Amino acid sequence: MRVTVIDNFDSFVYNLVQYIGELGGEPTVFMNNASIQKVLKSRPDKVVISPGPKTPRDAGISVEVVRRLGKRTPTLGVCLGHQVVGYAFGAKIVPAKRLMHGKVSSIKHNGDELFKDMPNPFKATRYHSLAVDRTTLPKCLKAIAETVDGDRELMGIKHAHHEIYGVQFHPESILTKHGKTIVKNFLEM
Structure with a gap:
C-alpha cells in the first residue's frame, strides 16, 4: 500500500513514517513545498498530512492535497494536518483554549472506526x-x-x-497510549 506523507517540516514526521512502515505501508515523503503534480503522480493509496509549525495557510501544498486527493484517497491529518483538514473545508482555525506543548490529555471518542480497539477515554x-x-x-x-x-x-x-480524518493530538508520540492503533486503523480503511 502506497502512503504519501506530506511533511510540514516537523520533527515528528519520521515517527509517523516509521509506524506506517512497521504496519505494512510503503511511505513516500514529500515536503510541503513539493509540486502538487509530483504528489498526484505518486498515486497513493493513503495520504497523511503531518504535524508542523504555523497555520494551514502556511502549510504549502497540504490544503490542496486534501482538496484534490481526499475525496478519492483516504486521508489522515495529524495536528497541523488536522487543522489543514478543517481549513480545507471551511472551518476556522483559532487560538487553542490552552497552550498544550508536550502535555497529555484524556481524549474521548465516538467509537468511529478510526478508534477501533481503543479504550474510551484514552x-x-x-x-x-x-x-x-x-x-x-x-x-x-x-x-x-x-x-x-x-x-x-x-x-x-x-x-x-x-474517508478524510483529522486528529489534533499526536498518535506517534511515545506518551500517546494506543497511538499506533490509530495509525493501524487508518491504514486498514
Missing part, C-alpha cells in the same frame, strides 16, 4: 497552540473526539462522505 499527547473552531465546522465535517476536561477541545474530525 491518553494522548498534544503539541499545539491553535485549534479547529468547533462552532465553524461545516456540515460535511463531524466531531469524533474531544478532550475530557472542561474545555472540551476538539481532538478529532471526520468528513461525512469521504
Whole structure:
C-alpha cells in the first residue's frame, strides 16, 4: 500500500513514517513545498498530512492535497494536518483554549472506526497552540473526539462522505497510549 506523507517540516514526521512502515505501508515523503503534480503522480493509496509549525495557510501544498486527493484517497491529518483538514473545508482555525506543548490529555471518542480497539477515554499527547473552531465546522465535517476536561477541545474530525480524518493530538508520540492503533486503523480503511 502506497502512503504519501506530506511533511510540514516537523520533527515528528519520521515517527509517523516509521509506524506506517512497521504496519505494512510503503511511505513516500514529500515536503510541503513539493509540486502538487509530483504528489498526484505518486498515486497513493493513503495520504497523511503531518504535524508542523504555523497555520494551514502556511502549510504549502497540504490544503490542496486534501482538496484534490481526499475525496478519492483516504486521508489522515495529524495536528497541523488536522487543522489543514478543517481549513480545507471551511472551518476556522483559532487560538487553542490552552497552550498544550508536550502535555497529555484524556481524549474521548465516538467509537468511529478510526478508534477501533481503543479504550474510551484514552491518553494522548498534544503539541499545539491553535485549534479547529468547533462552532465553524461545516456540515460535511463531524466531531469524533474531544478532550475530557472542561474545555472540551476538539481532538478529532471526520468528513461525512469521504474517508478524510483529522486528529489534533499526536498518535506517534511515545506518551500517546494506543497511538499506533490509530495509525493501524487508518491504514486498514
